[in-house]
Amino acid sequence: MDATLVLTQLLNGLQLGVLLFLLAAGLTLVFGIMDCVNLAHGSLYMAGAFVCATVTLATGSFLLGILAALPAAFAIGVVVEVLVIRHLYQRDHLDQVLATFGLILVFDTLVHLIWGPEGLSFPLPPILNGQVTLPGGVVFPIYRLLIIAAGLSVALAMWVVIARTRTGMLVRAGASNPRLVNALGVNIQALFTLVFGTGAALAGLAGLLIAPITEASIGMGNEILIVAFVVIIIGGIGSVRGAFVAALIVGLIDTLGRSFLDGAMKLVLSNQAAETAAPAVSAMLIYILMAAILYFRPQGLFPPRVR
C-alpha cells in the first residue's frame, strides 16, 4: 500500500463526497425547512444529466450543455413545486412519499418516451479528458479535479448565502417558524419555491457532472438517492453543514472501503473468503455508519439549532 495510491484514493473519495453533497444539499433543505420528503429529488438529478447530454451532443459544447441544464433543472424544480410539492407540505410523510414516488415513475417514463431506453453518452472536451500529475506522483483525471473544485465552490457559496445574506436569514427563519415569518409580511410560499428550485438546480448540477463519467440513464437518480438520504441522516436533517461533512465522510468511507478492505481482510481471512466478503462488507459500510449514528446520536452529527 504505497502513499501515491492512498493519496489518489483520498482524492477519489473527496470527489464522490462533493458529488453526494450537491445532491444532499437540496434534499436536506427541503426535508428540514419544508418538512417534506422528496423521493423525486433523484429525478431532477437525472433531468440535469439528460438535458446537458442532449445540448452537448447537439451543439458540441459541454459548456453550453451546463448553461442549459442548470436553468432547466431549476425550472423543472419550480414547476414540480408549484404543481405537486406545494400541496404536500401540510400532509403527513406517507402522503409525501406516495406522491413523490409517483413523480419518479412519471419522470422515468417521460425520459423513456423522449430519449428511449438506451441512455445518452457524450464526450468530454479534449482539454478535460486528460490527466494531471500532482505533487507526490499522483496521476489524476482533470475532470475529477474539476468536480471537486465545483463542489467546494458551491458549498462555500451556500454557506455565504445562508449565513450572511437576507435571503439566507429568511430561509433560516422560515425553517424555524414559518407562520411567524409569514405574519411579518414575508411571502413564505415564494421563498419555499425558491429553495426547492435551488435544490433542484444543485441536483441537476450533480447529474450533469457525473454524466460524462458514467452516462445519462433512466433511474440513475434513484440509485444515488438512497446514499443521499444516508448522508442527510448522518449529517442531521436540515443542516447544510451536516450534509457537507457527512457527504465527505460517506464518500471517503465508500472509496477507501472499496480500495483497501480486501487487502485488510486478507490479513485475517483466507484469500478466497476475503475476496467474497470484502465487496459485500464495503457496500455495507456506510449503512453500518448510519445505523451507528442513529443509535448513538439520532439527531445526526450537526442538527440545526432551531426546532
Next chain:
Amino acid sequence: MRIKLPIALGLATCLVVAAFGPAQGADKVKIGFVTTLTTGAGVIGRDMKDAVDLAVEHIGGKMAGIDVEVRYEDDGFKPETGKQKADKLVKADDVDFVAGFIWSHVLLASRKSVLDAGKFLISSNAGPSQLAGKLCHENFFSTSWQNDQTPMAMGEVLNRKGVKKLYVMAPNYAAGKNMVAGVERTFTGEVVGKDMTKWGKDAQLDFSAELAKARASGADGIFVFYPGRAGPAFIKQYEQAGLVNEIPLYTVFTVDSISLPLLQKAGLKGVLGSLMTQFWVPDLDVPQNHEFVSAFREKHGRYPSFYAAQSYDTIFFIKSAVEAVNGDLEDMDGLRAAMAAADYPSVRGPYTYGNNHFPIQNFYLREVVEDADGNWTTRTVETVYTAHQDSYASECKM
C-alpha cells in the same frame, strides 16, 4: 325455478368444456419470455424482444401450422421479480416454454418455478455454473453458453499475447464470479488484483478507486466483464484515467452492439482495436446469420447484439422441436429429444448439446473495427476454441 335449470345445465357444460376441452391439439404455442424491459438494463431487453419479434415474423407467426404467441415479462433486474413473473407465466398463462433471462441470478431464482411446473426452461443468455453442473435438469436448455466458457477462451488469448500480470474486474453476482473463475482457469500468468463491484439495480458505475488500484498494480493487461450500461461507463473512465496506452483492455460481454453506438457517439476511440471473445460475431459466415443480421439492421437501423442473436435462435430452436412432434405439445419426451438434437439453423452455425443441455460450440476472438459505412462493430480475428464444452458437464448426473 324451471327456467333456471337449462341455464345451470348450460353453465355446467361450459365448465366441463373449459376444463377438458383444449387438452387435445393445442391451439397456440405459448412462449413466455422473461427479460429486463425497465431500468438502465432495459436496452438489453429491447434488443432481445426486437430479435424475438423478428424471428416470429420470419417464421410467419406459426410453428407446425399452430399460431405462436409470445408473452414478454419484465424482471426489473431483480431475482425476486423474475421469479414472480415466471410463476405467473406457468400458472396463470399456462405457457409451454419459458425463455429469455439475461441475468444468472434471475435465472437461478426462477428455475424452480418453471421446472416444478413441468415446463421447458430455455436460457437465451444467462449460463450459471450451477445449472450446468449439479442443478442440471432434463427440461432445461441453453441457446447461449455456460458463463465460464467465454472468459476461458479469453484466458487462452491472454496467454498467447504474452500477458504476464492481469488485473481482473467484474460485478459481484453469479455470472461475475463465473467469468472470473473462467479466466483464472486458463490464464497461466499472475492475477495481480481483483475487484468484484456492487451489482443490481443500484450497481456501481463509478470505478475511480478500482482504476487507481489497477494503475498501481503494475498489471500489463486488464480483464473486465461489465454487461449492459456498465460497459460504456467503464471504458470512458478507463480512457479518462489515461490507462489506454498503459494497460491494454480485454473484455467479455462488455463491448457489444449496444455499447458501441454509445461509445462511438461519445467519440471514445480508445475502444477501437480492443479484443474480446464470443461464440458469435455479426460477420460470421453462416446463411442464417446473414439473413438475421441484414434483416435486423434493415428493420432497426443498428447491429444486433449477441443477446439478440441468442434470442433469435431461441425461436427457431423451439420451432424445430414443435415441428418434430407435429405440434403435439403434450409430447414432452418428443419435444425434449428434438431439442437435444439441436437440429435447427442457428446463427452461429451447427452445434451440439452436451449431457447438461449446454451447447458444445466454437469461440472466436473479435476485434472492434469501423465497418464500410463508418459504424463501429466487431469482426472475427480467429477461432480460439473449436467445439468447446463447459467444465461443469461432468458434475451433471444426466
